[in-house]
Amino acid sequence: MDAGGISDLDLDKYDSDEQVKIICLGDSAVGKSKLMERFLMDGYRPQQLSTYALTLYKYTTTINEQTVLVDFWDTAGQERFRSMHPSYYHKAHACIMVFDVQRKITYKNLPNWYKELREYRPEIPCLVVANKIDADMKVTQKSFNFAKKQGLPFYFVSAADGTNVVKVFKDAIQLALSYKKNSKDFMDEVMRELENFDLENKESSSDKDEETQEGKPDSA
């Protein structure tokens, strides 16, 4: 692993305005890596961070005249243990949750992934993706109710022929950005309230000082 790889794991960077982190969840072999590679096709630079069993895909885009750096996090094998390391979820702004329409079990496992996601990131946008529709277009007639039940956006996609791939990733970036903006506004509000609270506290404690001052016997 090179030094650049290590600095890429500097998690504090996700606090800055122009960086978002998007994670990918789902069973093994549903096509998570293929989807990312399809989206980033030209000039993507996956960075294998084998120590951490993950790959970072870096993507830069311009939204509202602002340059946005997106880190897509992809796992390398951890999902076989049915659970991710907490740092995988840390400061993520959106999640793309993938299943394979050809393997029912990968759909059945979605609630488990979703539960774990919500333990770490209760509020981030989550997009549900049914991959490999190229293998049998008829599956798009079937209903997969998990997303609807949870009120999550749902997409039929194919990493093999590219159907809807750009749409999913662009939507994920938009949702990540708006999540970040709104949670930041919320935090600003909390910080303001805390400052006010602090001021009030200081005022009341200085009142107290005066009282004790007054209560003291006059030395003169």
Ligand SMILES: Nc1nc2c(ncn2[C@@H]2O[C@H](COP(=O)(O)OP(=O)(O)OP(=O)(O)O)[C@@H](O)[C@H]2O)c(=O)[nH]1
């Ligand atoms: N037909 C078809 N095959 C696909 C599609 N996407 C992925 N595959 C195949 O599915 C297999 C698994 O794809 P990966 O992208 O490696 O899956 P993954 O979710 O990253 O798997 P892990 O890294 O093991 O968790 C590969 O053989 C892909 O070629 C698709 O849209 N259609």
Ligand SMILES: [Mg+2]
């Ligand atoms: Mg993979």
